Amino acid sequence: MAVRCNTIILIIISKKQTLMKDFMLIFINGEGSSKFSPEEMQANMQQWFNWINDLKAKGIYVSGEALLPGGKTVKGADGIITDGPFAESKEVVGGYFIVKAESIENAAEIGKSSPDLPHGGAVEVREVMKF
Amino acid sequence: MQKAPAQQLVDHLFRHESGKMVAVLTRIFGMHNLEMAEDVVQEAFLKAIQVWKFGMPPNPAAWLMQTARNKAIDIVRREGYARRYSAEVAEQLTAETENTVMQFFSDHEISDSQLRLVFACCHPSLKQEDQVALTLKTVSGFGVAEIARALLTNEAAIQKRLYRAKQQIKENNIYVEIPAGPALYERLETVYTVLYLLFNEGYNSIKAEELIRKDLCMEAMRLCKLLSENKAGAKPSTYALLALMCLQASRFDSRIDENNSIILLQHQDRTKWNQQLIQMGYCYLNQSSKGDYLSVYHIESAIAAEHCLAATFSQTNWQHMLHLYNILLGIKPTPVVMLNRAVILSTCGQTEKAIMEILAITGIEALLQTQYIYSAVLGDMYLTLKDYGNAKSMLALSARLTNSTAEKNLLGKKLKIVEQLL
Numbered sequence: 228m229a230v231r232c233n234t235i236i237l238i239i240i241s242k243k244q245t246l247m248k249d250f251m252l253i254f255i256n257g258e259g260s261s262k263f264s265p266e267e268m269q270a271n272m273q274q275w276f277n278w279i280n281d282l283k284a285k286g287i288y289v290s291g292e293a294l295l296p297g298g299k300t301v302k303g304a305d306g307i308i309t310d311g312p313f314a315e316s317k318e319v320v321g322g323y324f325i326v327k328a329e330s331i332e333n334a335a336e337i338g339k340s341s342p343d344l345p346h347g348g349a350v351e352v353r354e355v356m357k358f
Numbered sequence: 359m360q361k362a363p364a365q366q367l368v369d370h371l372f373r374h375e376s377g378k379m380v381a382v383l384t385r386i387f388g389m390h391n392l393e394m395a396e397d398v399v400q401e402a403f404l405k406a407i408q409v410w411k412f413g414m415p416p417n418p419a420a421w422l423m424q425t426a427r428n429k430a431i432d433i434v435r436r437e438g439y440a441r442r443y444s445a446e447v448a449e450q451l452t453a454e455t456e457n458t459v460m461q462f463f464s465d466h467e468i469s470d471s472q473l474r475l476v477f478a479c480c481h482p483s484l485k486q487e488d489q490v491a492l493t494l495k496t497v498s499g500f501g502v503a504e505i506a507r508a509l510l511t512n513e514a515a516i517q518k519r520l521y522r523a524k525q526q527i528k529e530n531n532i533y534v535e536i537p538a539g540p541a542l543y544e545r546l547e548t549v550y551t552v553l554y555l556l557f558n559e560g561y562n563s564i565k566a567e568e569l570i571r572k573d574l575c576m577e578a579m580r581l582c583k584l585l586s587e588n589k590a591g592a593k594p595s596t597y598a599l600l601a602l603m604c605l606q607a608s609r610f611d612s613r614i615d616e617n618n619s620i621i622l623l624q625h626q627d628r629t630k631w632n633q634q635l636i637q638m639g640y641c642y643l644n645q646s647s648k649g650d651y652l653s654v655y656h657i658e659s660a661i662a663a664e665h666c667l668a669a670t671f672s673q674t675n676w677q678h679m680l681h682l683y684n685i686l687l688g689i690k691p692t693p694v695v696m697l698n699r700a701v702i703l704s705t706c707g708q709t710e711k712a713i714m715e716i717l718a719i720t721g722i723e724a725l726l727q728t729q730y731i732y733s734a735v736l737g738d739m740y741l742t743l744k745d746y747g748n749a750k751s752m753l754a755l756s757a758r759l760t761n762s763t764a765e766k767n768l769l770g771k772k773l774k775i776v777e778q779l780l
Binding site: 256260261263264265266267268269271272273275276279280291292293295296321322 | 365366367370371372373375376400403404405406407408409410411412413499500501502503504
């Protein structure tokens, strides 16, 4: 989990037109989906499509991107590059959304409807800093 | 904000792609590495559901296949020879690996691989119930829970069957291949039996939920069609089986009412029968008429066609039907065929003879005590003869034996009628 905080993600945020602020929903994959049958995987996929479409219809979805499984960590003054810790764990960041909400509480409410929560997934909600 | 078009996956895309990928991968890795193939497929799917949420590739099926292909190349290279030789040779061998693996991923090779896997799953050294479970798992991409639901058993039983099948595959050195010569015909018979079983499980088990039953029938038809499209599989008997499935499936939606009760053939709304499937059935029946070998599926599809040809139940050509059943009895003298033939006899006005023939079936005492259908049919026949005493005891026995609510409802209705008449 500590690694995630060090992960640098560059985001280009569209200019705000309302009082709404931008929040980042960071999706952490759960173990549950690894045991899905193909039909269950497809159903899960469809739930995500429906959810995103719903957020888009409400006009609160800004952008989102997936992160491929696996990756590298660069650490220390010598810049030692290691694999992981992603390789050992399925509980890694799978991707993120930028959504519009009035407050962090409202943004967390949006995160509650993530289709992966019943399957051990988690959503981290963070406000995007604006200068 | 403009509403984006809802993203939608083709129905059963993952399930069907799973079957294709497992087929190609077992052909590359060998049947003894079936589990490795299944793991690669699972990994590809996991990657897909993680990544596609945020944007679907233009061709999802191709994306999955490519992911499996890259993984296969990786595995063959890693498990292979790359490290054992000089850098120069290793480089050439590596390039060779890629070409060798790639050739299995052409469309033609993929359908060929699927069929090879069907044949491997139907290897005679496996028990029939294991063949069915393994086919559903590997070729059809069903999950363990789905197979259990479809076959009306529990997950532990299916796990056991799959485990046993995989052990047999390793012990018997089963290859992913289509047998040649006389062995082909022998194996085809097993393949037909497995597909026929799959279809019947879906068609006849009222107890299972509607959706999974339909999936099972559709899957049996899909595999049978795949078989008919391959040089080795395009035999008259294959077309006959395909015709039988189409003609039976045409009545799928008219057999159960909104209360989950069975609607008997004579009461079905024939306008609800699926005409497209009936036409396909006739077409395959036509193709099945080549050659001089008459299979069980030829007769059974002819019987199914006879029903479809009749505008109403009473207009059915019962004499011809009886003739077909007489031939069927000659090839397949099983209690069920005898029972069905007796039903036709009774419809032709020979109910007394029909009852005598049912009671003369070898082992009828045991069948009457274990399978509801025999007493249900006899009950109906006694009802026709106005022998209400016997009708009542048979219908009551039948109601006790069946697990299906729909059957129980139907038998209950009949019992009430009999009790009023007694």
